[in-house]
Amino acid sequence: MNIAAKKKGSLKALAADLGLSITTVSRALGGYSDVAEATRLRVVAAAEAIDYVPNIAGKMLVTGRSGFVGFLLPLRDSPIFDPFLGEYITGLSAGLAERGHNLFMTTVSSAQTELTALQHIVESGRADAMVLNRIAEDDKRVNYLMERDFPFVAHGRTLEHTGYSWIDTDGQQAFHDLFDWLYELGHRRFGLLSITEAMTFRRYRENGFRTAINNKGDSDVTLSMQRVPRFESHTWGQAIDSMLDAEHQPTAIVALTDELALSVIERAAARGIDVPGSLTVTGFDNIPAAQFSKPELTTFDQSIRSSAQQMAGLLLDTLDSQQGVRQQLSSPTLIKRASHGPALNTR
Amino acid sequence: MNIAAKKKGSLKALAADLGLSITTVSRALGGYSDVAEATRLRVVAAAEAIDYVPNIAGKMLVTGRSGFVGFLLPLRDSPIFDPFLGEYITGLSAGLAERGHNLFMTTVSSAQTELTALQHIVESGRADAMVLNRIAEDDKRVNYLMERDFPFVAHGRTLEHTGYSWIDTDGQQAFHDLFDWLYELGHRRFGLLSITEAMTFRRYRENGFRTAINNKGDSDVTLSMQRVPRFESHTWGQAIDSMLDAEHQPTAIVALTDELALSVIERAAARGIDVPGSLTVTGFDNIPAAQFSKPELTTFDQSIRSSAQQMAGLLLDTLDSQQGVRQQLSSPTLIKRASHGPALNTR
DNA sequence: GTTATCTTCCAAAACGTTTCGGATAGACGA
């Protein structure tokens, strides 16, 4: 006992106790073929007896892999918090844990930019791969990771979206279909409530809607668009009011997010405009609050948890088996609740 | 250039480039006094030039600290997801990041118990400290960490809650006050809807209510209690119905959680029982859905994000400055919405 | 001129693991 007074649960201690070399113990636990079955069993038994778990730092140093996947947590001071963050994290972490990886996250402190934080993580070897979300049309983080040749998967795409793995929902198609459906319902005068931030999803959703209009080729169709800062809800009122008060006010307002749509419903109610009687409103995301509004919001749903879990799988695929780039576009489903209706022919 | 063909951004490479020893470079960056100011500046400049970030594994190995704080993510299949998880994670991570730490999380896979996962993390040196939540009256994880003398802070307490740091909300006092308030409103027949799980908060909340009743000493007061599994909402209906259908049905049903309270409101509505007219219902937690129910739920609020951030601070205090045990009990605030009212004197 | 004290630097060890390149011994074939 005293002879083998090594550190608690190290390979060295195990080796000493067993009268074997560190190498053999390591290889026995690693399941290599050049260690006798008898000794392998002896080693495994001894390891289990003392609850041996390899020190991660030692392992990292030599293998260069940590078993961690990093995630940058956007820290917003705004009272609007992300209702899906919990689900997202859960899905990611679950997907990673299934295959022996862990998730770790950093909130970027206000002092440093998100890019700096990312570099710090990558250069320090803290993570084997990264998960990125909230992708902008031209995203510095994506550029950095690509030229650094560091594994990552993005939730969302940049405009130039080749050469890396991502998963995204097809906002283009969704908004295209949305227009067609609303047109069928008789709507001709549309309001599109968008965001100012240069997010790629903004472009796709706007484009989808515009393309659908063009494809229809009906000159009766009019579209007015407003863009507002996504996280500054106090600025929305003015834009929404200007839509509602326009001379030929839209019979349908299509919002890029549920938060915006709910705000439209609220402003409309304040003005005595009946939704969906004289105004149809739609959103995107299906946040929990969407089913509590009056009327309940018609919106698109994307299953956050499962897509996060898919992301994890996709990431580990590219990590483990050196599979190349994988990209996955999924279609959100339209949840028809109560904030839509046929257009009144009030012209 | 070719001479110093060391690994990219290592100390070794820096040392070679500068014509200094590894030791000196390390100590220069560490700000030790035994390196000349001139060389220090030279080293710092060179380090910044190549964006040097110390390899975490090397550092961990020698210092024994990883800069990570671990968190076990409870993976529930149930459709009830934790609406506060996102806020909680955000608060924790923000609090840790402020002081140079990162949060990492594992979901316990179904194969292993939560305790096993915890041991694995601790023994592998993956984390410097742990954050525990959902504390049971007798919690194996707490026991393990205490006897292992591993730093941690718990969100919630075990029954025997000395010797370790925790932060909790005072459910005992809250439910005590709640009874007194309802009594003032004229209520005498109470239903207490509790949970089956042996969580410590259950005991405190139940005790607080019962103690208040005893203290009041009014023999007119009656209490019927039901306990249901917290995460199996399909089992709640029967228990709630039995309360609602009792001969002397309660005029006030006090639920241990908002989910339960909302379920009560729902069942009552289905039976045509007017809330709050002939039945008062209260909850606990102030989940987002609580302000969307009809009527809006009267409940207790605890600021999740800020208390998570406090936890992080508390944890790092005990880590950094070897401060002893710290325990913090905070009072939730009663949010009086619309699901309560005076008792009708229908006896 | 000698000794003591700073200042500034560095070699080497240590942390715990994996892995490369043998080494030993017995089995086997000739």
Add this chain to the structure above:
DNA sequence: TCGTCTATCCGAAACGTTTTGGAAGATAAC
């Protein structure tokens, strides 16, 4: 009997960092 194989084991290096215990030279004190 000798060489060749195979099965089994091990020593030593390597990963990148921090830290211990000096060493060398310069400066101050006597």
